[in-house]
Amino acid sequence: MIQLKAESLLPTRFGQFRMQVFESTEDGKEQVALSMGEWQPSDAVLCRLHSECLTGDVLGSLRCDCGQQLEHALARIAAEGQGALLYLRQEGRGIGLANKIRAYALQDQGADTVEANEKLGFAPDHRDYAIALEMLKFLRIARVRLMTNNPRKIAALEAGGVDIVERLPHQCGANPHNESYLFTKAKKLGHMLDMSQARPASQSDEN
Numbered sequence: 001m002i003q004l005k006a007e008s009l010l011p012t013r014f015g016q017f018r019m020q021v022f023e024s025t026e027d028g029k030e031q032v033a034l035s036m037g038e039w040q041p042s043d044a045v046l047c048r049l050h051s052e053c054l055t056g057d058v059l060g061s062l063r064c065d066c067g068q069q070l071e072h073a074l075a076r077i078a079a080e081g082q083g084a085l086l087y088l089r090q091e092g093r094g095i096g097l098a099n100k101i102r103a104y105a106l107q108d109q110g111a112d113t114v115e116a117n118e119k120l121g122f123a124p125d126h127r128d129y130a131i132a133l134e135m136l137k138f139l140r141i142a143r144v145r146l147m148t149n150n151p152r153k154i155a156a157l158e159a160g161g162v163d164i165v166e167r168l169p170h171q172c173g174a175n176p177h178n179e180s181y182l183f184t185k186a187k188k189l190g191h192m193l194d195m196s197q198a199r200p201a202s203q204s205d206e207n
């Protein structure tokens with residue numbers, strides 16, 4: 001279960017959002033919703049479920065595309081004047097920061113992002129979206145236009161009863177350092193990415 005712990009306005013360089021902090025009674029983690037505008041329960045609301053990535057979101061890492069995806073989502077919500085971003089505390093696809101950095105070290109020795117997780121004894125994607133479903137319910141969002149390339153995220157929301165009215169491709173932030181990472185996501189994790197410009201992971205000299 002989640003409980004709303006606090007809320008306030010949050011002016012950002014993208015526009016003014018309403019920030020709500022929830023706490024999960026299961027694990028005590030603080031979860032964040034940033035929203036803008038108003039909606040009716042029947043409206044299809046522009047949404048992004050963003051998984052925490054300290055390295056990409058905050059530290060400017062080029063090993064992934066998270067920072068740019070986060071900014072792009074907030075900018076898009078602000079441009080439309082309505083929508084919600086859930087900032088989900090599931091760092092490293094749910095394995096936590098230290099394990100993600102261990103996975104990076106294995107990637108530096110040649111493993112791809114999926115193999116590295118498996119070597120550490122984790123599933124390739126350890127996330128669960130139960131808390132996101134509760135947050136959507138709290139926000140009275142039952143129908144979404146979802147910014148994502150991840151088919152498992154879509155399936156998890158649909159299984160939870162959310163109506164995905166539209167899937168908005170959310171591809172941005174490609175660079176030479178994350179090219180093989182994105183390629184592996186498309187090939188092994190089924191992400192809907194246009195990789196026509198990318199080389200296969202085996203030919204890439206970067207992680």
Ligand SMILES: Nc1nc2c(ncn2[C@@H]2O[C@H](COP(=O)(O)OP(=O)(O)OP(=O)(O)O)[C@@H](O)[C@H]2O)c(=O)[nH]1
Pocket residue numbers: 049050051052053054064066069090091092093094095099100103104113117147148149150153170185191
């Ligand atoms: N375990 C692990 N996690 C990673 C790695 N690179 C990024 N992450 C985490 O992956 C999460 C982002 O998930 P992605 O699979 O990149 O994308 P997604 O959010 O599922 O899909 P989109 O909605 O299409 O962006 C964040 O929590 C990152 O910290 C990695 O190499 N290993």
Ligand SMILES: [Zn+2]
Pocket residue numbers: 053055056057064065066067
């Ligand atoms: Zn990232």
